[in-house]
Amino acid sequence: MNLRKSFFAAVAVAASAFSASALAQETYTLSLAQTWGPNSPILGETTEHFADMVESMSDGRLKVRVDAANKHKAPFGIFDLVRTGQYDMGHTASYYYKGTIPNAMYFTTIPFGLIAPEMYAWFYHGGGMELMQKVYEPHGLLSFPGGNTGNQMGGWFRKEINSVEDLQGLKMRTPGFAGEVMSELGVAVTNLPPGELYTALERNTIDALEWVGPALDFPMGFHQIAKYYYSGWQEPGAEVQFLINNKTWEKLPADLQNILKVAMRTAAYDMYIQSVHESGVAWDKMQEDYPDVTHKVFPPEVIEALRETTDRLLAEAAEKDPLAKEIITSQRDYLKQVRPWINISDKAYLNSVAGE
Ligand code: CA
Numbered sequence: 070m071n072l073r074k075s076f077f078a079a080v081a082v083a084a085s086a087f088s089a090s091a092l093a094q095e096t097y098t099l100s101l102a103q104t105w106g107p108n109s110p111i112l113g114e115t116t117e118h119f120a121d122m123v124e125s126m127s128d129g130r131l132k133v134r135v136d137a138a139n140k141h142k143a144p145f146g147i148f149d150l151v152r153t154g155q156y157d158m159g160h161t162a163s164y165y166y167k168g169t170i171p172n173a174m175y176f177t178t179i180p181f182g183l184i185a186p187e188m189y190a191w192f193y194h195g196g197g198m199e200l201m202q203k204v205y206e207p208h209g210l211l212s213f214p215g216g217n218t219g220n221q222m223g224g225w226f227r228k229e230i231n232s233v234e235d236l237q238g239l240k241m242r243t244p245g246f247a248g249e250v251m252s253e254l255g256v257a258v259t260n261l262p263p264g265e266l267y268t269a270l271e272r273n274t275i276d277a278l279e280w281v282g283p284a285l286d287f288p289m290g291f292h293q294i295a296k297y298y299y300s301g302w303q304e305p306g307a308e309v310q311f312l313i314n315n316k317t318w319e320k321l322p323a324d325l326q327n328i329l330k331v332a333m334r335t336a337a338y339d340m341y342i343q344s345v346h347e348s349g350v351a352w353d354k355m356q357e358d359y360p361d362v363t364h365k366v367f368p369p370e371v372i373e374a375l376r377e378t379t380d381r382l383l384a385e386a387a388e389k390d391p392l393a394k395e396i397i398t399s400q401r402d403y404l405k406q407v408r409p410w411i412n413i414s415d416k417a418y419l420n421s422v423a424g425e
Pocket of ligand 1: 221279280281304
């Protein structure tokens with residue numbers, strides 16, 4: 070969509086709604102349930118920032134009350150909380166609901182798929198938004214991109230992974246499609262909520278885990294237990310999502326709907342750049358304060374096994390469900406179209422021009 074055109078259309082709609090309607094004086098408070106705990110860095114800051122923007126832009130006519138996981142007790146139940154109308158909105162990651170709506174998973178990330186700028190380009194210019202709506206609409210929900218973590222790390226491991234055999238029997242927390250891939254390679258996969266990760270690692274309930282990247286991993290303290298920090302393959306550009314109950318959306322005047330849209334998009338962008346900044350700062354500090362933390366990349370043999378398994382499972386998912394096929398094909402085709410450009414620009418710059 071032409072961004073300039075859509076911005077002016079939004080302003081025009083907002084102006085007409087404001088002048089023409091008594092609704093302009095009505096105030097609304099929306100409840101938002103987030104997967105994240107209270108005072109959660111970056112992720113929780115994103116919803117607070119969003120709520121502040123909404124209230125300020127609407128001059129107090131629209132407020133958002135944010136409830137963290139300790140309040141609603143359902144970090145992985147956001148989809149249901151919003152679908153059933155117990156909450157107006159949610160902030161979560163689509164791939165946590167792969168058991169209920171498997172096709173939602175692809176809107177967070179696909180292993181070996183799009184990096185963050187490509188993911189946003191796909192959402193806004195490559196048909197991603199329309200496909201996401203197609204998945205959520207039958208559940209009475211709207212969904213919008215809610216912030217990107219950037220490229221995620223492959224996780225924290227107590228032992229080095231030198232071969233596919235080293236994955237056998239490993240107990241690891243890793244959600245989404247990546248969990249299914251690792252499970253095929255013999256990993257005992259779990260998905261624990263963020264608040265339980267440190268204890269699970271400390272008590273050997275799990276041997277390894279992936280969470281996000283230095284900005285969010287460092288405060289969790291995983292580096293005190295597991296010393297090998299692997300680069301990722303599984304979440305090249307993980308996008309979290311805002312969910313909105315359609316009935317809530319429809320009762321709002323058009324100008325407030327537009328304020329929500331602008332605030333969600335701004336909050337998402339701000340989360341992405343905050344992630345880049347804070348991971349840079351955190352990794353720099355980690356290298357200094359914890360020289361025993363070793364950065365690793367998985368050996369080619371392991372990456373090949375992960376890639377082959379990913380391709381096979383994606384082909385199986387596409388075979389079973391036409392909408393899954395449409396989404397997977399759309400992302401894959403988009404990657405083929407846009408990646409050659411990334412290769413001769415960002416990748417070439419980082420590999421051969423920029424140096425260290
Ligand atoms: Ca992750």
